[in-house]
Amino acid sequence: MAKKMLEVKDLTTKYITRFRENIYAVDHVSFEVEEGKTLGIAGESGCGKSTLALSLMGYYFPPLYYSGGEITIDGRNISGLKPDDVRKSILGTEIAYIPQAAMNALNPTAKIIRFIEDVIHAHDPKKTKKDIYDLAKERFEILNLPSDVLQKHSVELSGGMKQRTVIAISTILSPKVLIADEPSSALDVTSQKLVIKMMYDLMNMGYIKSMIFITHELPLLYNVTDDIMVMYAGQIVESGSARQMVFDPVHPYSKGLMDSIIVPEEGTRDAKLTAIPGTPPNLKDPPKGCRFADRCKYVMPLCQTSFVTMRRFGELDDDGNAESQRRYRCIVPVHELKETFKREGGLRNTGGAAI
Amino acid sequence: MSDSVLSGKGITKVFGFGDKKTIAVDHVDFDFHERELVSIVGESGSGKTTLVKMLLGLLSVTEGDIYFMGKKRDISTRGKKREYWKGIQAIFQDPFSSYNMFHKIDSVLLDCINMRGGAGLPRSKKIEMMTEACGFVNLKFAELTNKYPFELSGGQMQRLMIARIFLLKPKILLADEPTSMIDACSRATILDMLLQCRDEVGMMIIFITHDIGLAYYISDSVYIMEHGKFVEHGSADDVILNPSADYTKRLINDVPKIHAPWDFGKALG
Numbered sequence: 088m089a090k091k092m093l094e095v096k097d098l099t100t101k102y103i104t105r106f107r108e109n110i111y112a113v114d115h116v117s118f119e120v121e122e123g124k125t126l127g128i129a130g131e132s133g134c135g136k137s138t139l140a141l142s143l144m145g146y147y148f149p150p151l152y153y154s155g156g157e158i159t160i161d162g163r164n165i166s167g168l169k170p171d172d173v174r175k176s177i178l179g180t181e182i183a184y185i186p187q188a189a190m191n192a193l194n195p196t197a198k199i200i201r202f203i204e205d206v207i208h209a210h211d212p213k214k215t216k217k218d219i220y221d222l223a224k225e226r227f228e229i230l231n232l233p234s235d236v237l238q239k240h241s242v243e244l245s246g247g248m249k250q251r252t253v254i255a256i257s258t259i260l261s262p263k264v265l266i267a268d269e270p271s272s273a274l275d276v277t278s279q280k281l282v283i284k285m286m287y288d289l290m291n292m293g294y295i296k297s298m299i300f301i302t303h304e305l306p307l308l309y310n311v312t313d314d315i316m317v318m319y320a321g322q323i324v325e326s327g328s329a330r331q332m333v334f335d336p337v338h339p340y341s342k343g344l345m346d347s348i349i350v351p352e353e354g355t356r357d358a359k360l361t362a363i364p365g366t367p368p369n370l371k372d373p374p375k376g377c378r379f380a381d382r383c384k385y386v387m388p389l390c391q392t393s394f395v396t397m398r399r400f401g402e403l404d405d406d407g408n409a410e411s412q413r414r415y416r417c418i419v420p421v422h423e424l425k426e427t428f429k430r431e432g433g434l435r436n437t438g439g440a441a442i
Numbered sequence: 443m444s445d446s447v448l449s450g451k452g453i454t455k456v457f458g459f460g461d462k463k464t465i466a467v468d469h470v471d472f473d474f475h476e477r478e479l480v481s482i483v484g485e486s487g488s489g490k491t492t493l494v495k496m497l498l499g500l501l502s503v504t505e506g507d508i509y510f511m512g513k514k515r516d517i518s519t520r521g522k523k524r525e526y527w528k529g530i531q532a533i534f535q536d537p538f539s540s541y542n543m544f545h546k547i548d549s550v551l552l553d554c555i556n557m558r559g560g561a562g563l564p565r566s567k568k569i570e571m572m573t574e575a576c577g578f579v580n581l582k583f584a585e586l587t588n589k590y591p592f593e594l595s596g597g598q599m600q601r602l603m604i605a606r607i608f609l610l611k612p613k614i615l616l617a618d619e620p621t622s623m624i625d626a627c628s629r630a631t632i633l634d635m636l637l638q639c640r641d642e643v644g645m646m647i648i649f650i651t652h653d654i655g656l657a658y659y660i661s662d663s664v665y666i667m668e669h670g671k672f673v674e675h676g677s678a679d680d681v682i683l684n685p686s687a688d689y690t691k692r693l694i695n696d697v698p699k700i701h702a703p704w705d706f707g708k709a710l711g
Contacts, residue, residue: 132596132625275485275652276696280704303625306655306698333700347630350699351658351682360659362630364580366595 089121090161092297093143093182093264098156098166100142103149110370111154112138114321117397120264123290125298127312127329129305129344133367135321136301137187140266143299144182145173161263161296179206183262187269189253193241200237202256210260226255229292230285247278251285258289263296272302283311305348309333317341320367320378323397325415337400337424338415340379377418385427389418446512447613447646448497448530449473453506455492455670466492468670469506474614474648479640481649481657481678483693484667490650493667494618497648498532499523511613528557531607532616536623537599541591547602548587551575554609575605579635597628604635611643618650633660654693658682666690 096117102110112135120126128136138151145168147153158166160181168177178184186192193202203223207214224234230251241249250270258265267286271279289295300312308315308329315332317325317340325338336342343363349355365382368374374381380390397414400421417424455467467489474480484490495501497508499517508515510529517523534540541550551572555561560568569583576583579601591599600620607615617636621629637660639645651657657664658678665675666687674687685691698704 131627276654276693277485280696280698304698305626306700309700310698310704344627347626348700349629349653349655349659350701351655351694351697352699352701353683355655356659356678360630360633362634363627 089123091119091159092122092124092161093120093299094157094159095119095143096157096159098139098142098158099154100138100147101152101154102138103152104371108371111373112151112321112370113142114373115156116318116321116323117156118316118323118326120297120299122296124314125290125300125312127300127302127308127315128318129303129308129315130318131303131344131367134318136303136318137268138321139318140184140268140299140301143264143266144184145170145177146184175209179210179257179260179262181262182264182266183257183260185253185257185265185267185270188273189250189270190246190273192253193249195240195242198238198240199252199256203237203259206256206259223255223259226259226294229288229294230255231281247274247282250274250278250282254282254286254289258294261294264299265295265297266299266301268301270300270302271307272304279307283307305333305344306350317344320373321370322378322416323414324379324417327413331413335425337421338379338417339383339385339424341415342428377416385419385424387418393418445476446473446509447476448511448648449509450497451507451509453493453496453508454504455489455496455501456504466670467496470670470672472665472672472675474646476646477640477644478663479637479647479649479661480663480665481651481661482665482667483651483654483657485652485693488667489670490652490667491618492670494532494616494648494650497616498530499526527612528610529612530614530616531610531612532618533600533603533607533620535619537596537603538592540603541599543590543592545591546587547589547591547594548572550591550602551606551609554606558610571609575608576602578608578638579605580631581605597624597631600624600628600632601635604632604639607639607645608643611645613646615639615645615647616650617647619652620649621656622652629656636660654682654697666693 098113098116099111100113102112104110116139128139130136141151143158145165147170153167156166157164165177165181200220200223204216204219207219223237227234227236232248232251236244236248236252244252271282274282286298290298300308302308312329314326315329316323319340325336325341332341333345336345346361363382368378368381376392377390377395380386395416395418397416399414450470450472453467453470457464457466470493482490492501496503510526515526517526552568555568555571573583576586581598581601594602621632624632636647640647649661661678663676664678664681665672666681666689668689673689674681674685681690682694685694
């Protein structure tokens with residue numbers, strides 16, 4: 088059993104609007120990430136993926152507020168710390184973040200080395216410039232960046248180089264958890280592959296202990312992550328290994344997501360692409376029952392009224408434990424869901440490669 | 443083979459001159475036929491958008507001729523340009539910047555009806571047409587009246603853009619990365635509507651994208667563009683499943699796939 092790097096239990100965070108309404112954008116989210124593993128978080132826009140990332144970092148600035156739950160990084164409970172303490176003791180060393188628009192994250196008036204000095208000095212003010220330069224140079228080599236980039240301004244760099252620079256800056260203090268929020272949405276496929284490979288190199292060399300990937304591009308998640316978690320309207324609706332989630336989803340929403348995968352491979356062209364009709368519920372006044380009920384094809388009267396909890400499932404292994412990570416949130420039993428999906432003509436992308 | 447709607451011979455666009463000369467589009471030949479969905483695939487900087495702007499007549503062509511409906515395109519005057527735009531329309535990447543934000547949605551759609559010569563129609567007939575167009579893209583016209591474009595979500599706006607196209611019924615629709623700002627679930631809806639435009643209205647669609655998976659799913663034929671040149675073209679199955687150009691091979695190789703995962707990182711299982 089690998090060491091647990093990040094453990095999140097019932098994390099709930101809310102936005103408070105101008106009219107004093109509470110919007111629970113992250114609602115009782117629990118998961119864990121082990122050392123050397125990568126977790127992917129999928130979901131459509133507005134489902135709370137990015138808010139979850141901010142909440143994990145302890146980045147609580149109005150209108151975002153902490154509401155409940157526990158975050159433990161490598162045995163240390165960090166929930167409920169003040170933003171200033173978080174910046175001094177957590178950010179960078181425990182948890183680091185690559186923002187969505189990494190391209191625009193660099194101040195154009197400062198040299199790259201200045202950002203790195205800033206980050207290191209915030210944690211260790213005594214470190215000399217020479218030491219910092221050597222450290223930065225070493226990391227830049229891993230990311231295949233020439234060391235003269237350190238003396239440049241961000242405007243002189245290309246998009247891919249900026250992205251790698253941002254990765255270098257966020258990981259300079261060897262964080263235990265790296266959160267990448269849409270790390271490659273602005274890049275070409277070639278540079279995207281390169282950037283992700285470099286993040287893996289960093290992890291294999293031990294500079295990062297574990298990663299969380301946030302994106303709505305499912306083929307990418309499947310290639311990059313070990314486990315995938317699907318979020319819908321602030322809640323997790325299903326989690327499991329990447330392979331199980333893509334080829335064998337059980338929740339109707341994850342199934343809808345997986346059916347919208349488009350890849351340039353034989354057999355995917357003739358299969359009809361299906362979209363999930365409707366829009367997510369307004370979280371000002373979330374539905375009492377299942378949050379997906381309004382858009383679900385298999386909705387029953389009970390779905391609208393009864394609160395649905397996360398359920399574990401899966402075959403028992405040798406020790407008698409169910410597969411630990413396989414969970415879903417639906418009132419219909421797994422085998423019934425699977426039968427229904429099969430009746431409907433099976434999964435779009437299985438192509439015979441069923442588990 | 444059906445008739446050629448739009449074709450080009452040796453289309454070239456050069457920006458700047460002397461030492462700073464950039465050849466954005468380099469002697470490109472193409473021939474697009476009626477009721478065909480053509481994808482142009484390339485990475486950023488390959489000249490896709492420059493080509494689109496030339497086809498739309500927004501940029502002048504440095505060299506080469508464009509033929510529209512078998513005749514050489516003439517957009518030398520404002521009137522002729524307007525006439526040309528009745529036959530060719532576009533939807534762009536960013537639906538938020540495609541609208542005049544001071545105009546309500548009704549007036550956006552009314553403009554389209556007027557442009558098609560429907561200015562003299564009675565108001566009830568116009569509303570009927572607008573309702574039909576909104577129904578085509580799964581929007582409810584009654585909910586949209588008196589709203590401004592920014593009150594809609596990105597996916598709804600992009601759909602409204604297609605409703606405009608439905609009213610205008612051009613011969614050719616240029617779709618310049620219409621799905622890149624929208625998440626994967628709404629993307630399927632947009633793609634379906636483009637296919638409907640082709641099948642039900644009979645438009646010829648030019649679909650510009652950097653995502654080779656999308657191109658494979660949607661198009662009849664695919665053109666691969668690299669540094670301003672078409673390196674490969676043919677039917678979607680030929681190009682994607684048996685690529686011949688190195689560039690195409692590299693593009694396909696680098697796209698994340700489901701059945702042939704990348705060779706680094708995690709162990710699948």
